[in-house]
Amino acid sequence: MARIDTETTSQIVKDHNGKPELLVQILQTIVTRFGWVPPETVRQLAEELNLSRADVHGVVEYYHDFRTKEPGKHIVKICQAEACQAMGSRQLTDYAQKTLAMSMYDTENDITLEPVYCLGNCACSPAVMIDGKTYGRVDESRFNALLNNLRGDK
């Protein structure tokens, strides 16, 4: 994923009318588009929103969505919550980590693997989200098929 530049950051702040109370929305916009929040962006946001760096840093650190490490091109989230556990998400998670030869939060070969706690797809468990799209009834073979699709468009 690309790294956000200073002009784009300023533009996003402007789109939110420079309101500090929209910090969470501003960060969400940044992460949706660029995947993560680099340290220099924290500094710039603090300046432009007239907040302390500690304030912005605190908010970034608090929320799971606001990554401070650059993710891969594709983000694969596997639901870990109870409804998915009831349908084997723990086994699916083990399988995913083994197949991809990586652990949760790692980035390898353009793929970042992350846990997520409920995608609201609990009647189609286990659920997985890939690049913002939710998939249900994901067994090992469906997981493989979804990954092959990703590899196809690398």
Next chain:
Amino acid sequence: MARTKIYVPRETAAVSVGADEVALAIAQVAKKNGVDIELIRNGSWGATWLEPLLEVEVDGTRVAYGNVSAADIASMFDADLLSGGKHERRLGPTDEIPYLVNQDRWTFWRCGRINPLSIEDFELHQGFRALKKAFVDGAEAVLEAVAESGLRGRGGAGFPTGIKWRTVANAEADQKYIACNADEGDSGTFSDRMLMEGDPLGLVESMAIAGFAVGASKGYIYLRSEYPLAHSILSRAIETARDAGWLGENIKDSGFDFDIELHLGAGSYVCGEETAMLESLEGKKGIVRFKPPLPALEGLFGKPTVVNNVISLASVANIINLGGERYAGMGVDRSKGTLAFQLAGNIKRGGLVEKSFGVTLRELIEDWGGGTASGRPVKAVQVGGPLGAYIPADQLDTPMDYEAFIGIGAMIGHGGIVVFDDTADMAQLARFAMEFCAIESCGKCTPCRIGSTRGVEVIDKLIEGVDREQNHELLVDLCDTMEGASLCAMGGMTPYPVRSVLKYFAEDFASSGKK
């Protein structure tokens, strides 16, 4: 000749199992066959186990086809789909599907039925009728109807909505707010999402009614970021309502101003707690506030604020249309009206079942749900999300009633029902409850922040068999501390699932991980 209408849900669960591909295939095959159809992307009826559920309208009747895949479409057209022709996927008329027939659809009655983004379709189905009635009857009548209905907060806490609204209405302030909690983080719950995807304008209308009743000109929806499709549908619905003059200044010449701002969460479970949500809406860390002051008096930006769950709000329009008394006539004792139960986890027929309170857990799981998906016996059922107790199979005859559930040390919460079969490792689930609390704790109070981590450690020792008696006692003591001394339900209720495992499934600590 009018074009034949074909409905394919644009709803997260349906899309997650191929509804978009089905819709695409329909468009392609129709084009290839040279037939002109109208493809409508509706919400889901809630029979999730049948998704993708395709419907075709034949002489005013909608005929359903279940578990359709893109590969079926060509053969369905060959089998005269447009006349509701026979096919192995055909279920018959939608309104005869037993799963849907036997429900009490009050809040979800439009869901699945209408095109969620069409104001015309919404208005054809009584849309904005309640808001217009509110303008005529006045704020006081709305407050009375909501109080009379006995509606209680559907987010989980079950606080009487009428009292909350009255408190905000009576508060004097230059600005008041309606804050809709759409941070549906509990595992096993998806009714908020289904409503926002299937009847978003219904939520918009009810929020406007709430604003009118209490004197608030601004509403916020705090939507979790895990729901990107709901976000897209809801933002379009809000814009559509604004363009049609149902949001904004002087709505339909009523003299009432109301607008809605849609905010996204950022993956924090505790932001579903009302005060943490308000902090997050103010752009800060989602750290729980002390209460009092109540948000009804000092809420968002310090102003009087109605904080209601999506379903609480969305239930209001029909309370205004049909009367509070009618709503109160459903349900049992102090649990009035209906709840949208969500059948999830290891269940054969998962989905959403809106039913009056008083229905038993067994009826929901067996009659609607058809038992476990695996076909194995039910071992435990977690009701009310990750903070809800694990209910053993011999208590399934408990009626769904706030007080009856408190009586068995459980809670109904947001109505999520997660079924586990006999292969479930309950010790690991107890451990997960503590682990989840440790991951999601906002960190403000010690029992939750530190207790949860200690809880994981003690449970690990129990599983390993280290000083089992002492550690059992220690875990009970820790649960007492967390329950009694935490600031909010996160730390205060994490002990519920843990205690229920200690009480009903204690043998799993010895056998955990050894199967």
